[in-house]
Structure formats: structure tokens, C-alpha cells
Amino acid sequence: ATMQAIESELQCTAATMRLNDAMKGSAAVMKQINAVSNVPEVHENMAAIQKEMLRAGLIEEMMDEGMDALDGPEVEEEAEAELDKVLEDLAIDASMRALVLRPQAAADAAVAAAAPAAAAGPARTAVADG
DSSP states (O other): OHHHHHHHHHHHHHHHHHHHHHHHHHHHHHHHHHHHOOHHHHHHHHHHHHHHHHHHHHHHHHHHHHHHHHOOHHHHHHHHHHHHHHHHHHHHHHHHHHHHHOHHHHHHHHHHHHHHHHHTOOOOOOOOOO
């Protein structure tokens, strides 16, 4: 039991020494960073950046409000109509692409769509004798 306690104490001491070395390295790096950087200058720069970001946010908000005031409901309707047209064109393009790239799959889909109509039976047509 005494040997285990001594071994545990040695492991703890070794870990403490490794931690001490790591802390020395961190302290050296921090000293170098402090020597390179000028804290008051960094503080001034951060304050200037904060002011500019606030100003940019206000300008963006004013621009958005102005654009919203210019855009009426008719502009939104036109945009929706144009979007619908583009989406319709894309759907046509997608179906054409399917026909070109996978003609067998497109043919199978057409047959499957026609199958329920054929299963309903042939349509009756009146034939006039005459």
C-alpha cells in the first residue's frame, strides 16, 4: 500500500512539473504578444470599428425602408409572376432533361400514366350507319 501511495505521489509531482512548464511557455508567449501589441491602440480601433458598424447598420436600415417605400404591391405581384414563369421554365427544362438523359425511364413513366386510362376500358364511340 505504501508503494502505491509513493507511486501516486510521484505521478502527481510529474504532472505538476509538466503543468508548470506549460504555464512558463504560456507566460512567455503572453509577454511577446504584449510587447508586440499596443492595448490602447487596439481599444481605439475596436471603438472605431464599433462606430462604423453602427453607422453601416443605420444606413442599411434607412436604405431598406426607402426601397420598401419605393416598392409598391404591384412590384411584388410582378416579381411573383416572373418567379412563377422562371419556375415553370425550369420544370419544362427538367422534364426535357429527363427525356434526353433517361429516355427509358421517361417512356416507362408515360406508360404507367396511360395504364389507368387503358384499364378503365375502351371508350365507346357512336358509329353511324349511313
